[in-house]
Amino acid sequence: MRYPGVALAVLFTVAISGAGRAAEPTRFVPLKADELTPPQKEWADAIAVPPRNAKFTNPPYRAYIRNPELAPKLSAMSDYLRWNSSLPARLSEFAILITARQWTAQYEWFAHYPLAMKAGLDPEVASDIANGVRPKAMKDDEAALYDLAMALYRDKKVSDEIYRVAQQKFGERGIMDIIGLIGYYDLVSMTLITMQADAPNDSVPPLPPLAAK
Numbered sequence: 001m002r003y004p005g006v007a008l009a010v011l012f013t014v015a016i017s018g019a020g021r022a023a024e025p026t027r028f029v030p031l032k033a034d035e036l037t038p039p040q041k042e043w044a045d046a047i048a049v050p051p052r053n054a055k056f057t058n059p060p061y062r063a064y065i066r067n068p069e070l071a072p073k074l075s076a077m078s079d080y081l082r083w084n085s086s087l088p089a090r091l092s093e094f095a096i097l098i099t100a101r102q103w104t105a106q107y108e109w110f111a112h113y114p115l116a117m118k119a120g121l122d123p124e125v126a127s128d129i130a131n132g133v134r135p136k137a138m139k140d141d142e143a144a145l146y147d148l149a150m151a152l153y154r155d156k157k158v159s160d161e162i163y164r165v166a167q168q169k170f171g172e173r174g175i176m177d178i179i180g181l182i183g184y185y186d187l188v189s190m191t192l193i194t195m196q197a198d199a200p201n202d203s204v205p206p207l208p209p210l211a212a213k
Helices: 005-012 038-047 071-083 089-103 106-119 123-130 140-155 160-195
Strands: none
Touching (some): 071 160, 089 106, 089 123, 089 140, 089 160, 106 123, 106 160
16 A cells, blocks of 8 residues: 555644644644654664654654554554555555544544545545444455444454355455554554644534543
8 A cells, every 4th residue: 555655644644734723632742853862863864764754752652652662563553554554545544444433543543635636536434434333335355344343343243144255355464454554553543542632623524522431
């Protein structure tokens, strides 16, 4: 899966400007370059070059850098999921939106909603995800991915039928790519929530609260 350079910049580098912008998080405050230890600087330099073009001062990387032994492993997993997954961008971004909704991770939704639209996801599908209902306009492969993800999130088990459909659509490698995506973006969601990183502006409608069940 390949994203264009502009899309990559959106992923981790979002301009905080305009009316309605969120307050800058006070947790994991950005480090200055002269505050970095040698291992932190080594990783910061590595993510600053193509194809990442990421900044260690932006969420969630400014949290990752606090652990320079863990950070390269996380960015390596991100690299695989963003550029080398067996899934097309439309499905990868769909999985990320599902994950953002599970956590009500506003920054994650804000960052990935435009990428999902650019990749061809139907806005009605994203709207239903935002509202916590099963999307009505899903394509067959989107439905297979959704059912697998929701079986894991909601039921904590995967039925034979859901597995069979997912295997037919994605193969065993694809199933593991889906699990990898939602697992990695669970971690991203938890990181962003811990940081209190809300959507930085109102260019993307925020996730609404879900009704209590």
